[in-house]
Amino acid sequence: MTKQKSVRNYLPVIAFAITLFLFLSVIIIGNILNNERQDFVAEEMQKMYSDFNSMQTLSLIMGDYDDEMVCIAFESKLQELDSYIWTLAEKIDKYRIVTEEFQEDEFYLKQKKTFNENEIFYYLMMRKMNRQCNMSKEPLLFFYQNSFDCKKCDDQSFVLTDINEDDDDLENEVAIFSLDVDLNISAVDMMTKYYELEEYPCLIFSDGTRMCGMMDKFIIERKLCEINPKLMICE
Amino acid sequence: MYLVWFLATFYSVYFFLTIAVYRKDLFEKRKLPRSFRPRVTFLIPAYNEAKSIADSLKSMKKVTYKNIEFIVLNDGSKDDTSKIVRENIKGDDRFSFIDNKENKGKAGVLNQGIKICTGDFVACMDADSVVEPNIVQKVIPYFLDEKTGAVTVSVEVKNPKSFLQKAMAVEFAIGLSLFLKIFSYLKCVFVTPGPFSMYRKSMLNEIGGYDETNITEDHEIAFRVNKSKYNIENCIDARVYTILPRTFKQLYVQRRRWYSGAIQTFMKHRKMMFKKESGFFGVYIPFHYTLIILGLFTFLASIYLSISRFIREILYYQYTGFNFFDHFSLSLDPLMYGRVNLLGTSLVAAAMILMIVGIIVTRRKFRNYNLGLIGFPLLFILYQVYWGSAIWNAINNKKVKWR
Numbered sequence: 321m322t323k324q325k326s327v328r329n330y331l332p333v334i335a336f337a338i339t340l341f342l343f344l345s346v347i348i349i350g351n352i353l354n355n356e357r358q359d360f361v362a363e364e365m366q367k368m369y370s371d372f373n374s375m376q377t378l379s380l381i382m383g384d385y386d387d388e389m390v391c392i393a394f395e396s397k398l399q400e401l402d403s404y405i406w407t408l409a410e411k412i413d414k415y416r417i418v419t420e421e422f423q424e425d426e427f428y429l430k431q432k433k434t435f436n437e438n439e440i441f442y443y444l445m446m447r448k449m450n451r452q453c454n455m456s457k458e459p460l461l462f463f464y465q466n467s468f469d470c471k472k473c474d475d476q477s478f479v480l481t482d483i484n485e486d487d488d489d490l491e492n493e494v495a496i497f498s499l500d501v502d503l504n505i506s507a508v509d510m511m512t513k514y515y516e517l518e519e520y521p522c523l524i525f526s527d528g529t530r531m532c533g534m535m536d537k538f539i540i541e542r543k544l545c546e547i548n549p550k551l552m553i554c555e
Numbered sequence: 556m557y558l559v560w561f562l563a564t565f566y567s568v569y570f571f572l573t574i575a576v577y578r579k580d581l582f583e584k585r586k587l588p589r590s591f592r593p594r595v596t597f598l599i600p601a602y603n604e605a606k607s608i609a610d611s612l613k614s615m616k617k618v619t620y621k622n623i624e625f626i627v628l629n630d631g632s633k634d635d636t637s638k639i640v641r642e643n644i645k646g647d648d649r650f651s652f653i654d655n656k657e658n659k660g661k662a663g664v665l666n667q668g669i670k671i672c673t674g675d676f677v678a679c680m681d682a683d684s685v686v687e688p689n690i691v692q693k694v695i696p697y698f699l700d701e702k703t704g705a706v707t708v709s710v711e712v713k714n715p716k717s718f719l720q721k722a723m724a725v726e727f728a729i730g731l732s733l734f735l736k737i738f739s740y741l742k743c744v745f746v747t748p749g750p751f752s753m754y755r756k757s758m759l760n761e762i763g764g765y766d767e768t769n770i771t772e773d774h775e776i777a778f779r780v781n782k783s784k785y786n787i788e789n790c791i792d793a794r795v796y797t798i799l800p801r802t803f804k805q806l807y808v809q810r811r812r813w814y815s816g817a818i819q820t821f822m823k824h825r826k827m828m829f830k831k832e833s834g835f836f837g838v839y840i841p842f843h844y845t846l847i848i849l850g851l852f853t854f855l856a857s858i859y860l861s862i863s864r865f866i867r868e869i870l871y872y873q874y875t876g877f878n879f880f881d882h883f884s885l886s887l888d889p890l891m892y893g894r895v896n897l898l899g900t901s902l903v904a905a906a907m908i909l910m911i912v913g914i915i916v917t918r919r920k921f922r923n924y925n926l927g928l929i930g931f932p933l934l935f936i937l938y939q940v941y942w943g944s945a946i947w948n949a950i951n952n953k954k955v956k957w958r
Binding site: 331332334335336338339342343346347349350353356357360414415418419474475478479482534536537538 | 557560561564565568569572573576867870871873874875876889890891892893894897898901
């Protein structure tokens with residue numbers, strides 16, 4: 321009886337302490353994983369900056385050196401970048417969701433902003449190289465908003481992921497740039513004004529065609545093939 | 556989510572600790588002194604039990620305790636129960652038979668038995684259950700303590716055959732065996748199971764017997780025992796074997812009654828909660844039901860999210876011509892494991908550990924359960940539905956009948 325009585329007295333306190341310890345452990349492990357995610361994204365972003373720097377250097381030396389050599393080097397760099405740039409954008413979004421704070425998380429917002437700015441740089445660079453090196457990379461701009469204001473943006477993103485995966489399996493001929501219009505990036509704002517975008521999701525093709533609203537895979541692929549029939553996805 | 560996790564983890568940790576503290580005492584054998592041979596009465600209410608009552612009576616005939624009487628109470632059965640009882644008890648003067656032609660309800664006939672019985676201690680048992688021959692010798696020593704008002708035993712499953720019965724066998728091994736023992740240590744036993752529970756008759760008279768208006772009389776009476784000066788003990792070593800529902804429909808009928816009865820009982824005794832005189836019982840019961848309600852909300856939220864996600868996925872694939880398998884790959888990214896996943900996984904792990912520990916400390920063999928070990932966690936999904944249905948019925952003031 322004495323034992324039972326004392327157990328009744330001290331067990332809840334010990335149980336509470338252990339539960340609190342477990343809870344804090346989960347929070348700490350969660351934080352460690354958050355840091356790991358942030359490190360991963362930061363590392364990948366660093367890799368992207370360094371690639372962009374090389375591209376910039378290549379672009380600057382064009383004209384002064386052998387253009388053909390530069391074009392070959394440039395094409396190989398683009399090939400490398402294409403394969404992970406969409407994946408990285410997707411990862412940043414997914415990691416934002418996993419970290420729970422989503423919209424408020426400063427780190428991911430900052431990374432996403434920098435990422436978008438670099439995407440524009442990459443897009444412009446690609447257009448330039450397409451002209452100067454006669455490359456047949458097909459750029460596609462995807463403007464989107466958050467899922468509260470744009471119900472179909474996530475759906476459109478899924479379709480573009482599918483197209484990107486198809487393209488990865490083939491020749492990496494289509495480069496998709498996803499631009500978040502909620503981030504108040506001046507270059508993105510300028511582009512939305514230039515293309516007179518009012519509803520989202522919206523796609524801009526290389527010939528300037530604007531497709532706003534939800535588009536399925538077949539409509540997008542048809543349009544890409546119309547612009548560039550030599551693409552592997554058109555076969 | 557955090558609150559549900561915290562409460563559920565606290566609950567599990569509390570149980571693990573209690574098991575750890577009492578592990579050596581769980582199967583403690585209490586000696587029956589030669590001087591203590593009180594008269595014991597078995598009350599067996601029977602309603603349409605023609606299929607199972609013969610086995611039950613056979614097991615009672617093998618009970619070795621001498622100072623005993625068995626009273627079978629027919630509750631207006633429409634089948635051959637009456638005939639089978641007469642055939643089986645013929646020639647054994649320890650048995651008597653009250654053949655009620657009208658149905659009074661289980662609590663009604665039990666009260667009738669309590670009034671006429673001669674025992675100092677009354678064992679109420681279901682007519683479809685089977686007892687061990689030495690069950691009385693194991694249980695009766697607990698009543699040497701004047702504060703013991705009732706003693707429960709381990710409720711086992713009789714010949715579990717279907718997957719459902721095997722899963723429930725695991726549930727019973729933990730819920731109606733180990734948990735009853737732990738609850739008895741913590742003084743918060745909230746059910747004296749119908750298949751077999753023994754009561755001090757003087758206490759039954761004091762608290763007024765069973766509540767005839769309640770559909771879970773074995774649950775309701777436990778509340779009143781806790782309200783009185785008496786305790787409910789558990790003898791984990793004594794076993795009663797009972798028949799379980801074979802089909803999901805039968806299980807639904809059983810659980811609808813149990814859970815509706817639990818709500819009915821809680822509402823009746825809500826004033827006991829958080830009262831000093833109710834002791835730990837008055838704290839535990841609200842905690843228990845809060846956890847159930849929060850669990851139910853979490854379950855409903857998960858169902859909603861899963862269905863909406865499923866519909867969304869279907870829509871996604873519709874836009875890509877149902878391109879399911881082209882890019883299918885199993886790439887597990889450990890960094891996609893967020894805090895919510897950690898919390899969810901740890902709860903599932905705690906439930907599994909509790910199941911394993913429960914089987915080990917109650918000295919059962921894993922091989923006896925096989926598929927039941929997989930089925931047991933799945934039962935919780937089913938029970939959320941049944942709880943939802945019981946709460947819905949209570950909100951709509953819909954009466955649930957015993958049968």
